[in-house]
Amino acid sequence: MTDTFTHFARHALGHVISSCKLTHCIIACLFCLFCLGLSGCGDKTQKKAALPRPVRNVVAPQFSFSTSFTQTGEIRAHDELTLGFRLDGRLLNRKVDVADQVSRGQLLASLESQASENQLSSARADLLSARVAERMSASNLRRMRMLMPAGAIARVQLDNAMSEWQSAASRLQSSENTLKNAQDTLSWTRLVSPADGVITQVSASVGQVVSAGQTVVTLAESGQRDAVFDLSQAQVAALKDSATFSVSLLSEPAVKTLGILRDVSPQADPQTRTWRARVTLENPPAAMVLGASVQGALPAVGQRTLRLPASALTQADGHPGVFVVNPRSLRLERRRVVVERFSLSDIYILSGVTPGEIVVTAGVSKLRDGERVSLGDRAE
The missing domain is CATH 2.40.420.20 (conserved putative lor/sdh protein from methanococcus maripaludis s2 fold)
Structure with a gap:
């Protein structure tokens, strides 16, 4: 009985020990697999991070x-004149329109001149009367001077004759000035071109009442031409005196010429906050007509x-x-x-x-x- 119990106990103990060993083996295997999994993830992360x-x-x-900047603009006349009458009046006729070529002295427009003609007639009549009065007073003065040495007249009579002549001479000079003013006033009813050029703008119509100095037409003088650009503050800061621009037609870049900076407006436009720069063109091509769109480039100075x-x-x-x-x-x-x-x-x-x-x-x-x-x- 004792031997049987001892044998059974040994057998059970061996079974337990075997079971424990198996469990430890399983745990060890699982731990190894976990480590391998972590190692594999690390490899993938490293491979992913290593991609360029x-x-x-x-x-x-x-x-x-290089160029400092480029800017688009248009061709304008070197000198543009805003023309108007020197007195108020109703516009009787206008002989020109936009794009018309005009020559120096050509009539552009005129005002009603009846009132000015009446003033001229009155001034002429007044001048004629003043001349007659001056001649009579001068003749009387000469006669008094001839009689004075013989004692035929009193000294006071000679003095009165002298005073009358001086007054008549002053009136004559005043009448001559009045006539000259009347002639000028009549001439101011005619607006004539001061130079050869082309009309670029018309600002008044026939029948309109215009005031003295009001623009009626704008004349672009023939001769030199300018390229006009509206520049930002940064572009103005890059400019130097007598800067040289390369100017080309926007529609045909092969047509180009050089230009010298003429001036920059001292104040910015209140709406666009830009400064207007005028560049005088040197030997402008015929294709660069007034109003043509151009592109100006300012070459940078340096290396x-x-x-x-x-x-x-x-x-x-x-x-x-x-x-x-x-x-x-x-x-x-x-x-x-x-x-x-x-x-x-x-x-x-x-x-x-x-x-x-x-x-x-x-x-x-x-x-x-x-x-x-x-x-x-x-x-x-």
Whole structure:
């Protein structure tokens, strides 16, 4: 009985020990599988992180003399005259219209002149009367002077004759001035062209009552022509005295000429906040007629520069820099550059980048020197 119990106890104990070993084996296997799973996830994460970052880029262009700015404008006469009458009146006729060619002294318009003609007639009559009175007083003075030495007249009579003659002479001079004024007034009822040119604007119609100085027509003188541009404050700041512009027709860019800055308006237009600049053209082509649309370019003064998008700019050791992509290794190189000037959309580089190199143009703040990248979209 004792032997049987002992044998049974040994057998049960062995079974328990075997079960424990199996459990430990299972736990160990599960732990290994868990570790392998974590290791596999880490590999995927590393592989995912190791993929090169795509970057937007541009191929650096050649160095060139860039332009400070370009602006559209139109051709105007070098001298434009606003013509009007020098007195009030009703417009009797107008002999010209817009685009008419006129010559110096040609009649452009006239006012009703009946009142001025009446004034002229009255002035002529008054002058005739004054001349007769002056002649009579002068004759009387001569007679008195002849009688005075013989004592035939008193001294007071000679003095009175002298006074009458002086008064008549003054009246004669006044009448002559009145006649001259009446003649001028009559001539002012006629508006004539002061120079050869073309009518660019008509501001009054027949039958309209106009005031003295009111614009009736605008005359563009023949001869020199100007290109007129409306410039922003930044563009005005870039101008220098006697700046030279390249001016070309907007419809036909091959037709071009040079122009010299003539003047810039001292005040900005209250509506557009722009300043008007006039550029005098040198030997303008015949195609640059009055009113033609043109484009003016102001060449930058200085060295040749290489233009890149402003978004490519970063810092290299506290100085301006860009990221250049090595075409073989596709790794980034932070390159220090010398910037000549900036604009809202571009930077102009004097040195640091060679034409043909690949420059990153976006996301430069998130990149690091030596990072491996892939070439993404290429900027225009």
